[in-house]
Amino acid sequence: MPGQRPERTVEIAKGTDCWRGTFFAMGSPCELLCEAGNERDAKVLTAIAADQAWRIEDKFSRYRSGNIVDRINTAAGAAVEVDAETARLIEFATQLHTLSDGRFDITSGVLRQAWTFDGGDRVPAASVVSAVLQHVGWHRVDWSGTSITMPAGMEIDFGGVGKEYAVDRVAGLLRDHSGIACMANFGGDLAVTLPPVRREAWQIGIESLQGESARPERVINLKTGALATSGDAQRYLKKDGVRYGHIIDPTTGWPVKDAPRSITVAADTCVQAGMLSTLAMLEGAGAEEFLSAQGTEFWCLREP
Amino acid sequence: MKHSILLAALLAIAGCSSMGVEAWDRDILAKDEMQLTSDPVEAALDDHIYFSKEASSGGRGFGGGGCGCN
Amino acid sequence: MVAAVLAAAAVAATSLVMSDKKMRKKNSKQISATLATATCALLGGTMPSPVQAQEEPGWDFNTALLYYGEDEDRVQDLSLNILATRTFDDDRSLTLGLTVDGLTGATPNGAIRQNVPQTFTQPSGKGTFTTPAGELPIDDTFRDTRVALTASWQQPLGRLYKLSFGGSASKEFDYLHLGVNAKLARDFNNRNTTVSAGLAFSHDEIDPIGGIPQPLTPMLDVGDLSNRGGTDTKDIIDFVFGVTQVVSRSLLFQVNYSFSDSSGYLADPYRIISVVDGVTGDTIPRPVPLPPGADGPSHVFAFESRPDSRTKHSLYGQAKYYMNGKVLDASYRYMTDDWEIDSHTVDLRYRWPIGGSSYLEPHLRFYTQTAAEFYTPSLVAGAALPAYASFDYRLGDFDATTAGIKYGWKTRRGSDMSVRVELYQQRGDIPAGDLIGNQVGLVRYPDLDAVIVQYSYHFGK
Numbered sequence: 063m064p065g066q067r068p069e070r071t072v073e074i075a076k077g078t079d080c081w082r083g084t085f086f087a088m089g090s091p092c093e094l095l096c097e098a099g100n101e102r103d104a105k106v107l108t109a110i111a112a113d114q115a116w117r118i119e120d121k122f123s124r125y126r127s128g129n130i131v132d133r134i135n136t137a138a139g140a141a142v143e144v145d146a147e148t149a150r151l152i153e154f155a156t157q158l159h160t161l162s163d164g165r166f167d168i169t170s171g172v173l174r175q176a177w178t179f180d181g182g183d184r185v186p187a188a189s190v191v192s193a194v195l196q197h198v199g200w201h202r203v204d205w206s207g208t209s210i211t212m213p214a215g216m217e218i219d220f221g222g223v224g225k226e227y228a229v230d231r232v233a234g235l236l237r238d239h240s241g242i243a244c245m246a247n248f249g250g251d252l253a254v255t256l257p258p259v260r261r262e263a264w265q266i267g268i269e270s271l272q273g274e275s276a277r278p279e280r281v282i283n284l285k286t287g288a289l290a291t292s293g294d295a296q297r298y299l300k301k302d303g304v305r306y307g308h309i310i311d312p313t314t315g316w317p318v319k320d321a322p323r324s325i326t327v328a329a330d331t332c333v334q335a336g337m338l339s340t341l342a343m344l345e346g347a348g349a350e351e352f353l354s355a356q357g358t359e360f361w362c363l364r365e366p
Numbered sequence: 367m368k369h370s371i372l373l374a375a376l377l378a379i380a381g382c383s384s385m386g387v388e389a390w391d392r393d394i395l396a397k398d399e400m401q402l403t404s405d406p407v408e409a410a411l412d413d414h415i416y417f418s419k420e421a422s423s424g425g426r427g428f429g430g431g432g433c434g435c436n
Numbered sequence: 437m438v439a440a441v442l443a444a445a446a447v448a449a450t451s452l453v454m455s456d457k458k459m460r461k462k463n464s465k466q467i468s469a470t471l472a473t474a475t476c477a478l479l480g481g482t483m484p485s486p487v488q489a490q491e492e493p494g495w496d497f498n499t500a501l502l503y504y505g506e507d508e509d510r511v512q513d514l515s516l517n518i519l520a521t522r523t524f525d526d527d528r529s530l531t532l533g534l535t536v537d538g539l540t541g542a543t544p545n546g547a548i549r550q551n552v553p554q555t556f557t558q559p560s561g562k563g564t565f566t567t568p569a570g571e572l573p574i575d576d577t578f579r580d581t582r583v584a585l586t587a588s589w590q591q592p593l594g595r596l597y598k599l600s601f602g603g604s605a606s607k608e609f610d611y612l613h614l615g616v617n618a619k620l621a622r623d624f625n626n627r628n629t630t631v632s633a634g635l636a637f638s639h640d641e642i643d644p645i646g647g648i649p650q651p652l653t654p655m656l657d658v659g660d661l662s663n664r665g666g667t668d669t670k671d672i673i674d675f676v677f678g679v680t681q682v683v684s685r686s687l688l689f690q691v692n693y694s695f696s697d698s699s700g701y702l703a704d705p706y707r708i709i710s711v712v713d714g715v716t717g718d719t720i721p722r723p724v725p726l727p728p729g730a731d732g733p734s735h736v737f738a739f740e741s742r743p744d745s746r747t748k749h750s751l752y753g754q755a756k757y758y759m760n761g762k763v764l765d766a767s768y769r770y771m772t773d774d775w776e777i778d779s780h781t782v783d784l785r786y787r788w789p790i791g792g793s794s795y796l797e798p799h800l801r802f803y804t805q806t807a808a809e810f811y812t813p814s815l816v817a818g819a820a821l822p823a824y825a826s827f828d829y830r831l832g833d834f835d836a837t838t839a840g841i842k843y844g845w846k847t848r849r850g851s852d853m854s855v856r857v858e859l860y861q862q863r864g865d866i867p868a869g870d871l872i873g874n875q876v877g878l879v880r881y882p883d884l885d886a887v888i889v890q891y892s893y894h895f896g897k
Contacts, residue, residue, distance in 0.1 A: 078848055154478040161470050230479055237484070253484075265492065281494065287487020328489035333475045334468075341467070356468045359489050386628025386682045394686050399763045399787055399795075400756055402680065402690055407500045407519050407892065408856075410533075415504060415888065419862070421805055421831055422779040424694055425752035425769040428636045428674050432604060433582060434611030435539075 072112050074104050079260045083108025087115035088123070088225050090249025096236075097243045097260055110239060111232045111246055118228040122151070122220045124171070131218065138214040141204075151220060151227065152205060158337060159200045163313075165344045166337070169212075170312035171219030172197050177317065179308040191315040198312050226290055226336035229253045233288075233332075245284075253288035253332045284328070290335035292343045293324030293363075309343045320347040328359040402426075494523035496896035502537075506886040510574060511541040521896075531602075533586035545575035546707040546827040547737055548813055548879045550719050555734035559706045560645045561661045564731050572882050577645070577706055582608035588617075596623045610705075612641040619676075628682040638672040644705035651741030652821050655708055657732030663739075668701035686758035694750040703742040709827050711736040712814040717873030720817050738815055740826040748773040763787040777831065779805035793846035799858065801838035807831060813870055813879050829882050834864030840888065851895035858888040 068086040075082050081104030083094040094111045098104040124131050134142050144152065158166040176186045176194045197215045204211040212218070220227075225248050232246045233253040243256040245264045254264055263283035282289070292309070307321035321343050329335035338358060342349040353360045387395070394400060403409050403426065417423040418435035476483050498519040505512045515537030523529045547554065547567075555566045559577050567573040588602025601618040619634030642648065647664035656663060678692035710719045719735040726732055754767035765785040772778045780803070787797040808831040810824035840858025847853055864881025871879055 078850060150478050150480070154474050157470070157474040157477075161467050161474070227478070230475075233484065234479065234481055255484075257488075263488075263490075281492035283490045283492050285488035286485040287489055289489070328487050330472070330484060330487045331475050331479065333478060334471055337471055337475075338468075355466060358468070359487075385684075386625055387685050388626070391685045392682075394758050395682060395688060397758075400686075400688070400758055402688070402754060402756065404765075405498070405892070405894075407498045407517050408890065410519075410535075411500060411502050411515070411517060411890065415860075416803075419830060419860075419884070419886075420779070420803060420836065421773075421775075421777045421808070422748075422750070422769070422771040422781065422803075424674070424676075424696065425692060425750050425771070425781070426754070426767075428617055428634065428676060428694075432584070432606050432613035432615055432638060432640065434608055434642065 070112075070116060072105075072108050074101060074108060076101070080258075081108075083111065085112040085115070087112065088119045088228060088248060090225065092246070092248040094232075094236075095245045095247070095264070097258055103240075103242065107236060107240070107242065107244060110235055111244075114232045114235055115228050115248065118224065118231065121147075122224050124217070124219050124221070131220065134210055134212065135217045137212065139211070141209045141211040143209045149208060151223070152210060152218075153207070154223070154333075155218075155220075156200065156205060162341055162344070164200070165311060165313060165341065166222065167198065167200050167312035168218045168220060168222065169200055169203065169216050170198050170310060171221065172215075172217050173310045173312070173315060176315070177308075177310065179306075179317075185306075195315040198315070222340060223333060223336065225249065225251050226288075226332040229288065229332040251288075251290045251332050251336060254284055254286050257285045282328070287328055287330055288332040288335045289326055289328050290332050290339050291324055291326045292336070292339035307343065309340070311344060318344055318346045322349050322362045324363045325349060325353070326361045327353065494521075494896075496521040496523070496894075498892070498894045500890055500892040502888065502890040504886060504888050506541065506884055508572075509542055510884070511539060511543055511886075513537055513539045528589070528591040531586075531588045531590070533584075535584040535606075536581060538581045539579040542574035542576040544829055544882045545573050546704075546709050546740060547573040547735075548710045548712075548719065548827070548875065549573070550735070551874075551878070553734070554719070555732075556708070556737065557655055557658055557731075557733050561656075561659060561664070563658060564733070566734075575706060580609050582606060582611075584613075593620075597621065598623075610642065610644045612643070614639050617674075630680040632676075632678045632680070634674075634676045634678075636672075636674040636676075638670075638674075640670040640672070640700075641667055642670065642701050642705060643667040646705075648701065648705055649739035651703065652738050652815075652825065654711075655733045655737040655739065657726070657730055659730075660732075670698060670700035670702060672696060672698045687755065689753065689755040692750075692752040694748075694752065696748040696750075697745070698747075699745045702744060702746055703740055703826070704828055705739075707740045707826060707828050708737040709740050709812070709825050710814045711738055711817050712872060712875070714816040714819060715873055717814070717871065717875040717879075719814070736817065738825075740828065741824045742810065742826055743775065743824055746773055746775055761789045775831070776809035777805055777807070779803065795844050797842040797844065797856075799838065799840040799842065799856075801836075803836040803838075805832075805834060807833040813866060813875060814872065816872070829862075829864065829884075832864050832866070832881055834862050834881055836860065836862045836884075838888075844892075851893065853894070854890075854892045856888070856890050856892075860884070860886045860888060 072083055072085045077095065080095050080097045081101065083104055085092050092115060094108045096104055096107045098107060120126055121129050122131055126132060130144060130148050155168045173194055176191050178184060202213055202216065229246050229248050229251050230253055233255045236244050237255045241256065243258045245252060245254050258264055263285045266282045266284055266289060306317035306319065308317060309321060310317050325339045325342050327335045327339040329338060338353065338356060342353050345352040350362050398404055409426065413423065500517045502515045515535060517535045519531060519533045521529055521531045545556065549570065549572055551569050553566050553569050554573055555564050556573065557564050565576065584606035586602060586604040588600055590598065590600035593599050598621045604615040606613040615636060615638040617634060617636035619632055621630050621632035623630050646661055648666050648668050650663045653663040675695045676692055678690055680688065680690040682688045712719050721735050722733060748771060750769055750771040752767065752769040757764045767783045769781040782802045784800045785797055787795050789795045810822065810826060811831045812825050813827050815821065815825055838858055838860045840856055842854055842856035844852060844854035862884040864883065866879060866881055868876065
């Protein structure tokens with residue numbers, strides 16, 4: 063959250079048969095598990111991961127003043143030239159916007175001004191929502207491939223892809239740096255650099271909660287690839303018996319009805335996994351059907 | 367007496383509708399040590415010992431027993 | 437070895453539904469190919485290898501080795517237990533249990549202490565054993581191993597119901613048990629309340645060495661099994677109705693009502709009761725002297741007798757409270773039956789975490805029971821025989837206390853191990869009115885002191 067800067071420190075601990083480096087980035091606790099031979103190697107790998115995560119956070123967070131996102135959001139209608147990395151992210155956002163029929167939209171962040179997801183039942187008036195909706199819509203943005211021109215009052219937010227992008231970037235760097243098998247987990251979005259040597263696979267546990275005793279813990283054996291989770295935890299609204307998840311459909315300005323509580327998807331990269339889980343959420347009741355059609359491995363949790 | 371116990375239990379369910387937590391607040395309840403029977407093997411062993419040495423059995427689940435020790 | 441836990445919304449979930457992976461083409465576009473291309477452009481460089489993600493089938497093993505030992509040459513038991521659970525998709529699971537235990541040592545046979553030596557015919561009828569003067573008669577009947585198996589299947593039925601059913605069987609040289617059980621549970625109030633009802637049937641066969649004795653007939657000489665013979669059965673039906681309620685994030689409780697009805701042979705075929713003089717209270721010496729070369733009991737003893745049915749009602753309540761990492765587990769059980777036995781049990785456990793991966797758990801249990809209506813130290817010679825009589829200490833009036841401590845830790849591989857040591861003691865009373873003449877001061881409840889040591893190893897997944 064803006065105003066509170068958690069410390070940028072890295073801690074290393076020895077785990078069962080791998081090293082575990084932890085740090086805080088992009089609003090989440092992050093960890094890097096690596097099969098390094100010694101603490102020094104583990105420190106080096108974790109430093110690579112942490113530095114990359116903080117670099118991406120500084121560059122693309124909407125809470126930092128002066129970075130490229132801030133400059134774009136305060137341009138007030140003027141054109142802004144962007145660097146190659148930002149251009150690639152914007153290009154990706156454009157393609158996903160088309161692919162998702164407008165449901166994935168990096169200008170939709172302003173809708174949070176209309177909605178407060180605190181478990182209560184304060185639903186904004188339709189006029190308020192449509193007013194804010196005037197400032198939403200990638201089709202209103204002029205993207206040339208190198209420079210972006212946005213009407214005043216609109217904002218872009220890479221929050222929907224930023225963490226997954228960081229995970230994949232880190233995985234790529236670590237893969238290039240050494241042959242040591244690692245798994246980078248940024249608050250539940252994770253990717254594997256290489257299959258582990260000292261065990262069958264990286265094991266990730268999903269806890270499922272039942273009413274009473276008997277909580278089966280599902281364990282996923284991940285040899286290669288990535289997992290991402292979309293979920294709404296405490297952020298939701300309940301009015302007149304209807305539950306509104308916190309993912310807002312940018313085409314309507316309203317939250318999705320009947321969205322699952324959380325979706326975990328396995329894919330080749332964290333970005334793909336994250337996009338699939340977000341798009342599935344936006345399908346609401348049709349989330350499982352959507353994911354089945356994509357042929358990916360996924361786990362959907364619904365409200366009882 | 368049996369009937370009043372049953373009735374009390376049913377009333378308890380009705381009264382219980384206001385108690386509880388939302389699904390995402392079940393983190394503590396999900397822990398191993400918070401399960402009502404956190405160690406089923408130990409519970410079964412204890413049940414067996416006390417079934418063999420005392421005149422009462424069960425309570426938590428079924429009566430236990432099934433051995434020649436009583 | 438769980439390497440990482442999905443921290444985010446996975447914890448917030450309430451139910452897990454695994455989908456099938458059939459291709460459903462209606463209404464859903466295939467976007468993965470385009471997504472893959474777009475991602476490739478975003479990340480640049482070479483794309484990583486295709487994902488390989490598979491859910492672990494989920495075997496969980498809970499094993500324990502237990503030693504139970506009473507003092508003064510009484511019972512010692514060593515048992516090995518294994519409980520294996522296999523979890524399948526959609527929260528279905530299979531649990532298999534195996535227990536093997538070996539019992540040695542002696543147990544009080546129901547005869548009262550005397551100031552003279554007493555000789556008893558062994559239950560097999562093949563020999564005798566003698567208890568020295570002044571000592572509590574204990575029977576060293578040969579007991580061998582018992583093997584018990586359980587199996588149960590649990591699965592959800594629809595969204596709110598959970599069904600479980602199973603069977604159990606156990607065998608020792610003189611006893612066979614077979615049982616089936618089923619339980620249905622339903623969630624209410626956003627899964628904060630669970631109501632369950634269960635039913636179990638047991639059919640046991642008792643095949644004692646020497647055969648089932650006729651109740652209240654005398655213990656005979658070696659080689660004479662004329663009042664013994666055959667096998668008998670015991671059938672038990674159990675019903676449990678329970679409510680579990682989540683009160684808050686750190687408190688939950690359950691209340692169970694149980695009903696149990698046993699019918700058939702409910703006595704202990706090896707237990708006897710001393711026949712005494714109505715004035716002195718001394719056990720009557722054998723009336724007919726032993727023929728030469730023969731062997732047999734030195735005094736008059738009768739086989740015990742118990743009713744052929746028993747109905748029990750229990751009310752049980754348990755609460756678990758979490759305070760800052762520590763967990764308090766408190767339970768109370770009240771039991772009453774138609775043998776006039778009433779009991780109260782209070783059980784307290786307090787789990788105390790140490791560091792990140794170990795804990796200490798002290799345990800206290802208090803138990804008290806009143807005697808069965810037909811519990812009596814002796815039968816008076818010449819008086820009318822009561823319908824039922826037993827001096828089995830387990831049916832008497834006593835208090836029992838357990839005090840123990842358990843230490844548990846997580847191994848380097850992430851499994852759980854624990855060791856517990858407990859002391860169990862029974863202290864009982866025989867009402868003065870039940871004692872006759874010289875029995876006062878001589879005949880006491882056979883107080884029991886036992887130690888329990890258990891090592892557990894829980895691994896898997």
